[in-house]
Amino acid sequence: MDQSRLLGAEKGAETIPMTALMSLDVKSGELTYADFEPLSALIFSTVLSPDRKHAYGVYTTLTSIDVEGHRLEKRVPLDHTFYAVNLSTTAARSSREEPSATWVSTTRPASTRRRS
Numbered sequence: 001m002d003q004s005r006l007l008g009a010e011k012g013a014e015t016i017p018m019t020a021l022m023s024l025d026v027k028s029g030e031l032t033y034a035d036f037e038p039l040s041a042l043i044f045s046t047v048l049s050p051d052r053k054h055a056y057g058v059y060t061t062l063t064s065i066d067v068e069g070h071r072l073e074k075r076v077p078l079d080h081t082f083y084a085v086n087l088s089t090t091a092a093r094s095s096r097e098e099p100s101a102t103w104v105s106t107t108r109p110a111s112t113r114r115r116s
Contacts, residue, residue, distance in 0.1 A: 021046060021055055021067065036065050037072045047087045058085040 017039040023032050043057035048067070057063040060081055064073040 019043065021048075021065065023048060023052075034067055034070055036067075036070050041075065044082075045084050047085050049087060056085050056087065058082045 018035040019037050019039050019041070020033045020035045023034070024030070025032075041061055041063065042059050043061075043063055044059035046055050046057040046065075048055050053066070053068050054073070055065040055067050057065065058078070060078055062076045062078055062082075062085075064075075065071070066073050
């Protein structure tokens with residue numbers, strides 16, 4: 001594997017560090033990288049949508065990534081640090097249909113949960 005792409009994009013003689021998604025297909029063993037922005041925010045955990053077109057990452061922001069377009073879609077600041085992100089889709093009528101909605105959720109560490 002050419003490891004030079006892990007360092008980032010070239011701009012003249014300067015290397016620009018990039019944030020990338022690393023994805024492992026456990027059935028085929030294929031490992032892929034998708035750069036999507038210059039290094040600007042830490043993402044602790046990500047999840048890929050079932051169609052593999054979008055990814056969602058979390059830490060101090062919730063990030064939406066267009067995997068096919070290799071670009072950041074949106075980033076929203078969060079009021080706490082989150083370490084995991086979950087994805088749930090509404091059921092499609094058949095397995096060939098796209099889900100009608102995608103919900104992204106995170107869990108807050110126990111020490112930061114509000115007590116009632």
